[in-house]
Amino acid sequence: MSDFALTEFQARVEKARTAMQARQLDALLFCTEAEVRYFSGFRTLFWQSPTRPWFLIVPRKGEPIAVIPRIGADLMGKTWIGDIRTWSSPHPTDDGVSLLVEALKGYSRVGLPMGDEASLRMPPRDFMALRASIGVEFVDCTPLVKSVRMIKSEAEIAILRKICAIASAAFARGPDIFHAGQPLDEAFRSFKIALLREGADDVPYLVGAAGQGGYGDVISPPSSEPLRENDVLMLDTGATLSGYFCDFDRNFAIGGAEDVAKAAYEKLWNATEAGLAAARAGIRCRDIFHAMHDVVGGGSSDIGRYGHGLGIQLTEWPSICAWDETILKSGMAITLEPSLTMANGKMMVHEENILITEDAPVLLSERAAPELPVI
Amino acid sequence: MSDFALTEFQARVEKARTAMQARQLDALLFCTEAEVRYFSGFRTLFWQSPTRPWFLIVPRKGEPIAVIPRIGADLMGKTWIGDIRTWSSPHPTDDGVSLLVEALKGYSRVGLPMGDEASLRMPPRDFMALRASIGVEFVDCTPLVKSVRMIKSEAEIAILRKICAIASAAFARGPDIFHAGQPLDEAFRSFKIALLREGADDVPYLVGAAGQGGYGDVISPPSSEPLRENDVLMLDTGATLSGYFCDFDRNFAIGGAEDVAKAAYEKLWNATEAGLAAARAGIRCRDIFHAMHDVVGGGSSDIGRYGHGLGIQLTEWPSICAWDETILKSGMAITLEPSLTMANGKMMVHEENILITEDAPVLLSERAAPELPVI
Numbered sequence: 061m062s063d064f065a066l067t068e069f070q071a072r073v074e075k076a077r078t079a080m081q082a083r084q085l086d087a088l089l090f091c092t093e094a095e096v097r098y099f100s101g102f103r104t105l106f107w108q109s110p111t112r113p114w115f116l117i118v119p120r121k122g123e124p125i126a127v128i129p130r131i132g133a134d135l136m137g138k139t140w141i142g143d144i145r146t147w148s149s150p151h152p153t154d155d156g157v158s159l160l161v162e163a164l165k166g167y168s169r170v171g172l173p174m175g176d177e178a179s180l181r182m183p184p185r186d187f188m189a190l191r192a193s194i195g196v197e198f199v200d201c202t203p204l205v206k207s208v209r210m211i212k213s214e215a216e217i218a219i220l221r222k223i224c225a226i227a228s229a230a231f232a233r234g235p236d237i238f239h240a241g242q243p244l245d246e247a248f249r250s251f252k253i254a255l256l257r258e259g260a261d262d263v264p265y266l267v268g269a270a271g272q273g274g275y276g277d278v279i280s281p282p283s284s285e286p287l288r289e290n291d292v293l294m295l296d297t298g299a300t301l302s303g304y305f306c307d308f309d310r311n312f313a314i315g316g317a318e319d320v321a322k323a324a325y326e327k328l329w330n331a332t333e334a335g336l337a338a339a340r341a342g343i344r345c346r347d348i349f350h351a352m353h354d355v356v357g358g359g360s361s362d363i364g365r366y367g368h369g370l371g372i373q374l375t376e377w378p379s380i381c382a383w384d385e386t387i388l389k390s391g392m393a394i395t396l397e398p399s400l401t402m403a404n405g406k407m408m409v410h411e412e413n414i415l416i417t418e419d420a421p422v423l424l425s426e427r428a429a430p431e432l433p434v435i
Numbered sequence: 436m437s438d439f440a441l442t443e444f445q446a447r448v449e450k451a452r453t454a455m456q457a458r459q460l461d462a463l464l465f466c467t468e469a470e471v472r473y474f475s476g477f478r479t480l481f482w483q484s485p486t487r488p489w490f491l492i493v494p495r496k497g498e499p500i501a502v503i504p505r506i507g508a509d510l511m512g513k514t515w516i517g518d519i520r521t522w523s524s525p526h527p528t529d530d531g532v533s534l535l536v537e538a539l540k541g542y543s544r545v546g547l548p549m550g551d552e553a554s555l556r557m558p559p560r561d562f563m564a565l566r567a568s569i570g571v572e573f574v575d576c577t578p579l580v581k582s583v584r585m586i587k588s589e590a591e592i593a594i595l596r597k598i599c600a601i602a603s604a605a606f607a608r609g610p611d612i613f614h615a616g617q618p619l620d621e622a623f624r625s626f627k628i629a630l631l632r633e634g635a636d637d638v639p640y641l642v643g644a645a646g647q648g649g650y651g652d653v654i655s656p657p658s659s660e661p662l663r664e665n666d667v668l669m670l671d672t673g674a675t676l677s678g679y680f681c682d683f684d685r686n687f688a689i690g691g692a693e694d695v696a697k698a699a700y701e702k703l704w705n706a707t708e709a710g711l712a713a714a715r716a717g718i719r720c721r722d723i724f725h726a727m728h729d730v731v732g733g734g735s736s737d738i739g740r741y742g743h744g745l746g747i748q749l750t751e752w753p754s755i756c757a758w759d760e761t762i763l764k765s766g767m768a769i770t771l772e773p774s775l776t777m778a779n780g781k782m783m784v785h786e787e788n789i790l791i792t793e794d795a796p797v798l799l800s801e802r803a804a805p806e807l808p809v810i
Contacts, residue, residue: 094485103656104642104654104655104656105639105640105641105642105654105656106640106642106654108639108640108673108748108749109743109748109749109750110469110552110553110554110748110749110750111551111552111743111750111754112739129739130738130739131652131653131654131738131739132654134651134652134655135652135654135655148739149739150551150739150740150754150756151739152758152759155551172559174558174559174560174563175558175560176525176530176558177485177486177558178485178558178559178560179485179554179555179556179557179558179559180554180555180559181554182554183549183550183551183552183553183554183577184547184549184553184554184555184575185549185550185553185575188549200559200560202558245636249631249632249636252631252637253628253631253632256624256627256628256631257624257628261620261624261656262627262638262639262641263637263638264480264483264637264639265480265481265483266480266637267479267480267481276509277506277509277510278506279479279480279481279506279507279510280479280509280510281478281479281480281636281678298483303656363505363506364487364504364505364506364523364524364525364526365525368486373483373484373485374483374484374485375484375485375486379486379525381525383527384527
C-alpha cells in the first residue's frame with residue numbers, strides 16, 4: 061500500500077540529510093501535505109479537512125518521527141515510518157503540541173519551510189506555543205526542500221509520464237466531447253469524466269474558458285454559457301495519479317476561428333518550440349523564459365511566468381520567469397506555459413509538460429498541434 | 436458570475452463588523468481560501484497552486500480590499516469587491532508584502548485566524564516581515580470567524596441541500612455500480628463519475644474501504660484489490676457544488692454480510708437516530724455526542740469525534756465531541772458521524788448531513804437504510 065519502494069524514501073531522506081549537514085540543521089519539521097507525503101509516503105485526501113494538524117520530523121541522525129492524529133495511525137502504519145506517535149485529535153487544549161515538544165527535545169537548529177511557496181499548516185497560536193516552550197531555533201529550510209524535491213526519481217518520472225499520457229488521451233477525445241451549444245460547465249463535467257475513464261485517480265484541478273477570438277482569464281470555474289461557433293475553448297487540467305499531477309492545457313476552436321485567434325495560437329506554439337529547443341540541463345530558468353518571450357514579443361500576459369515545476373503539487377519550484385536563476389538539471393519536470401494578451405484584450409495560454417535531460421527534453425504531454433485545432 | 440447576491444456578502448461583512456466592534460478590531464486579514472471566498476465570493480481551484488499568496492482585508496469601517504496576484508484580477512473583478520490591488524506574482528523579493536503594509540496602514544488591532552483549524556497560507560518569512568514593518572497588533576480572530584461562518588444563510592442552505600441530494604442520488608445507484616470482483620479503485624472511479632453525472636461540480640474528496648466484517652481505516656486512497664463476497668464497502672464523499680461540500684458516507688454489503696457487520700451497522704444507525712433526536716437549537720455539541728455515544732457504548736473509535744460542521748470546507752466548526760461546548764443554533768449545518776471498533780478489530784462509520792432548526796433537524800442527506808444494504 062505504498063506508491064514507492066522503501067529505497068525511494070531512503071534516497072529522499074539521504075539527500076535531505078546531506079543538505080542538513082551542510083546547513084548544520086539537526087532536523088526538519090514538516091506540517092504540510094506535500095512534504096509529509098514526500099518523505100513518508102503518507103497519501104490521503106483527508107488533508108482537505110482543516111481540523112487536525114499533522115507533523116513529520118526528519119532528524120539528521122535517527123529515524124523519522126510521525127506525530128499525527130490517531131485517525132491516521134493505520135494509514136501511516138502502512139508506510140515505511142516506524143516511529144508513529146499519535147493523540148486523539150481534535151483536542152481542546154493540546155493538539156499535538158506537547159508530543160512535538162517531546163519529539164524535538166535535544167535539537168538546537170530545526171529546519172521549517174518558511175520561504176517561497178511555503179505555508180504553516182497548523183494553528184499559528186500553536187506554533188508560537190511550540191516555539192516558546194522549547195529552546196529550538198527554527199531556520200527556513202525552503203532552499204533545502206526545493207533542492208531535494210525538484211529532481212525527480214525514475215519512479216516519480218514513471219508516474220508523471222502515465223498521468224500526462226492519460227490527460228493527452230482525454231484531450232485527444234476533445235472533438236467527440238465538445239460542441240457548439242454545450243454549456244461550458246457541461247463541457248468541464250464531460251472532460252472530468254473522460255479523464256477518470258482514461259485512468260486518472262482524481263481531477264483536483266480543471267479550469268478554463270471560452271470566448272470569441274480568445275478568453276478573459278484562465279483560473280475561473282466554468283459558467284453555464286453555451287459554447288458558440290468560433291469560440292476558442294481552453295481547458296487546463298491538473299489530474300492526478302498516485303498523487304502526482306499533470307498540468308497542461310489545450311485550445312480548441314469550435315466550428316471555426318477568427319484569424320487573430322489562429323495567429324495567437326501559432327505564436328504560442330512557436331514559443332513552446334523555442335522553449336523546447338532551449339530547455340536542457342545546465343540552462344537557467346530565466347534563459348528558457350527569454351527564449352519563449354522573444355517569440356511572444358509584446359503583449360505579455362499578467363500570469364507572471366511562463367511555466368513551473370511539476371510533481372506532487374499542481375505547481376512546484378522552479379518558476380520559468382525573468383528572475384529565476386535556477387539551473388536546470390536532468391530529472392527536473394517542468395511546464396512550458398507561454399501566454400499572451402491580444403490586441404482585442406483577450407488572452408491565450410498554451411502549456412506542455414516536459415522532462416529535462418542532458419540532451420533535448422522529453423515531452424511528457426503529447427505535443428499539441430501546430431495550428432489551432434478546429435472541432 | 437457570482438455564487439450569491441450582493442446582499443449575501445453585505446450580510447456576512449456586517450456580521451463580521453459587529454463582532455469586530457465587540458472585540459475592538461480595526462480590520463480582519465485573511466490569507467486562506469475559505470475566508471477569502473466567504474467574504475469576497477472569489478472562487479477558483481487555483482488555490483491548489485502554492486506559488487502565490489492571496490489576501491483580503493475586511494476593515495470595520497470602509498470597503499474590503501483584495502491584495503492579490505495580477506493573474507486573479509479579472510476573476511476578482513467579477514465579485515462585489517471594488518478595491519483590488521494587484522502585483523505581478525510570483526515576485527522574487529516582494530510577493531505582496533509592501534502592498535499589504537500600505538493597505539494595513541492606520542490600523543492598530545487586526546484580526547487574523549490563528550487558533551483552532553487555522554493555518555497561515557503565506558510564507559511565514561513574509562508574515563514576520565509584515566509584522567516587523569508595521570505597528571499593527573495581530574489578534575487571533577478564530578472565534579469571530581467561527582461565529583459568523585457557522586450559521587448558514589438560506590442561500591448557502593439551498594446549495595447544501597442540492598449537493599447532498601446529488602450525492603444521495605449517486606449513492607442510490609450503488610447497487611448498479613458496485614459488484615464483487617470489481618477492483619476497489621475502479622469502484623471509486625465509477626462512483627466519482629456517478630457523482631459528476633448527477634450534477635456535482637467536483638469530487639475533491641472520496642475515501643473509503645472494504646473488508647470482511649468491517650474495514651481497517653477510513654481515510655485511505657483505494658487499493659486495486661477486488662471486492663469480495665461478504666465485504667462491507669464504505670464510501671465517504673465530499674463532493675462540491677458552487678464550492679460547497681456534502682460530506683457523508685454509505686455502507687454496502689457485497690452479496691451478503693457477516694452478523695457482526697450487520698450488528699455494527701444497526702448500532703451506528705441507531706446512534707444517528709439518537710443524534711437526530713437530540714440535535715436542535717439550544718443543545719450543546721457535547722450533548723449530541725453523548726446521545727450518540729450512549730448508543731455506541733464501548734468500542735469507540737479513534738476518529739476523535741462524531742461529526743462536525745459542513746460548508747465551504749470538507750469539515751468546519753463545530754466538532755461533535757465530548758468537549759465542544761458550542762450551542763447549536765438554527766441554520767447550522769452539521770454531520771452526524773458515529774463510528775465504532777468491533778470485537779474483530781475492524782471499524783465501521785456511518786454519516787448523515789443535517790440542518791439544525793428550532794425543531795427537529797432537517798436531513799440534507801437522504802436517510803440511510805436502517806439495515807446494512809446487501810447489493
